[in-house]
Amino acid sequence: MRTAVIIVAAGRGTRMGGEIPKQWQLLAGKPVLAHTVAAFAGMQVLMVIHPEDRDRAAALGVPVVEGGATRDASVRAGLAALEGTGVEAVLIHDGARPLVSCGLIDRLIAALDRHDGAAPALAVTDALWRGTEGRVSGTLDRTGLYRAQTPQAFRLAPILAAHRAHPGGAADDVEVARAAGLDVVIVEGDESNLKLTYPGDFARAEAILRGRTMDVRLGNGYDVHAFCEGDHVWLCGVKLPHGKGLLGHSDADVGMHALTDAIYGAMAEGDIGRHFPPSDPQWKGAASHIFLSHAIALARSRGFDLGNCDVTLVCERPKIGPHALEMQAEIARIMAVEAGRVSVKATTSERLGFTGREEGIAAIATATLVRA
Numbered sequence: 001m002r003t004a005v006i007i008v009a010a011g012r013g014t015r016m017g018g019e020i021p022k023q024w025q026l027l028a029g030k031p032v033l034a035h036t037v038a039a040f041a042g043m044q045v046l047m048v049i050h051p052e053d054r055d056r057a058a059a060l061g062v063p064v065v066e067g068g069a070t071r072d073a074s075v076r077a078g079l080a081a082l083e084g085t086g087v088e089a090v091l092i093h094d095g096a097r098p099l100v101s102c103g104l105i106d107r108l109i110a111a112l113d114r115h116d117g118a119a120p121a122l123a124v125t126d127a128l129w130r131g132t133e134g135r136v137s138g139t140l141d142r143t144g145l146y147r148a149q150t151p152q153a154f155r156l157a158p159i160l161a162a163h164r165a166h167p168g169g170a171a172d173d174v175e176v177a178r179a180a181g182l183d184v185v186i187v188e189g190d191e192s193n194l195k196l197t198y199p200g201d202f203a204r205a206e207a208i209l210r211g212r213t214m215d216v217r218l219g220n221g222y223d224v225h226a227f228c229e230g231d232h233v234w235l236c237g238v239k240l241p242h243g244k245g246l247l248g249h250s251d252a253d254v255g256m257h258a259l260t261d262a263i264y265g266a267m268a269e270g271d272i273g274r275h276f277p278p279s280d281p282q283w284k285g286a287a288s289h290i291f292l293s294h295a296i297a298l299a300r301s302r303g304f305d306l307g308n309c310d311v312t313l314v315c316e317r318p319k320i321g322p323h324a325l326e327m328q329a330e331i332a333r334i335m336a337v338e339a340g341r342v343s344v345k346a347t348t349s350e351r352l353g354f355t356g357r358e359e360g361i362a363a364i365a366t367a368t369l370v371r372a
């Protein structure tokens with residue numbers, strides 16, 4: 001089912017206060033909405049914003065539509081914008097809930113296969129009182145009561161119809177769906193998926209972010225290319241004049257191939273051959289930055305970024321030392337990371353083996369991918 005995410009972010013955050021609306025305030029150094037958008041990495045996202053926030057929203061690089069004066073009017077604007085685009089299902093999420101987890105998103109999508117709607121909630125575990133003028137004036141039975149969260153997941157057509165038929169004033173989309181007779185299943189919510197509502201919530205969210213374990217993946221790559229007749233070699237994106245060339249289907253950049261394989265390896269995504277088969281003539285003579293760019297883009301589409309990488313070239317000649325900094329800069333440029341995350345170095349094999357006899361060049365590479 002083609003699924004999109006609507007992030008509603010057109011509110012003014014009056015209970016939170018502050019100079020700018022809460023969803024644009026900084027949480028652990030980034031706007032709240034940057035965390036929220038990142039939580040849905042790899043999915044189609046549409047953000048619903050207030051007209052005054054257009055400039056702020058541009059920096060997040062996701063499509064936007066303007067919302068309305070109430071949350072349900074904003075949701076309706078998002079749903080209407082997806083009508084007729086081929087999207088079949090939607091996750092409707094509060095921009096003010098930046099800590100939604102991949103596990104929760106997966107649970108919702110799985111549940112939507114069997115129900116009209118699926119929404120996360122947590123059973124109420126505290127006793128419930130009614131209070132009047134600061135005094136307890138009654139108690140309530142908490143049996144069967146839940147605290148509702150977002151994202152709330154639905155098929156697009158029925159939830160859009162339900163919103164159009166609703167008089168307005170609903171607390172959430174489940175209320176709208178139920179008014180239209182849709183069946184909504186409760187999936188296990190997540191205590192960390194809090195909504196930033198009052199000023200103290202920022203400190204709680206920052207504490208949760210600090211405590212979150214990073215997801216770190218490690219990959220390695222190894223490659224060899226034999227020398228052939230020629231007058232230059234490509235190594236880590238730099239063309240070096242040499243008395244021989246390197247034999248290969250592509251430009252035979254052995255260092256860049258080892259690094260690309262390390263990144264695919266970190267994602268358990270095989271190697272270059274799986275993504276760019278040597279049997280396919282379109283890759284004949286291809287520049288190897290195409291492979292490296294593809295590998296890092298695939299990692300980013302899954303919410304990862306490069307932690308660091310280290311490439312070692314094994315050869316007697318050409319001498320790598322004088323060119324290592326240029327290679328480092330080129331690899332960093334291709335992957336759009338700071339140069340300090342990229343290491344390029346070389347060793348000889350003390351004239352032993354095929355590299356020592358100058359029959360070819362070998363390269364090994366290690367890369368870490370990090371998802372915070």
Ligand SMILES: Nc1ccn([C@@H]2O[C@H](COP(=O)(O)OP(=O)(O)OP(=O)(O)O)[C@@H](O)[C@H]2O)c(=O)n1
Nearest residue numbers: 008009010011012013014015069070074095096
């Ligand atoms: N007209 C509105 C009102 C709310 N929202 C969004 O709905 C989510 C949940 O709403 P809430 O936490 O109540 O946000 P605000 O309405 O901004 O807060 P307040 O009620 O304190 O003003 C938020 O991401 C908010 O930006 C929206 O898109 N359009």
Ligand SMILES: C[C@](O)(CO)[C@H](O)COP(=O)(O)O
Nearest residue numbers: 094148149150171172173195
């Ligand atoms: C949709 C919601 O997040 C469900 O808990 C919530 O109802 C929206 O925020 P509000 O504080 O009720 O306006």
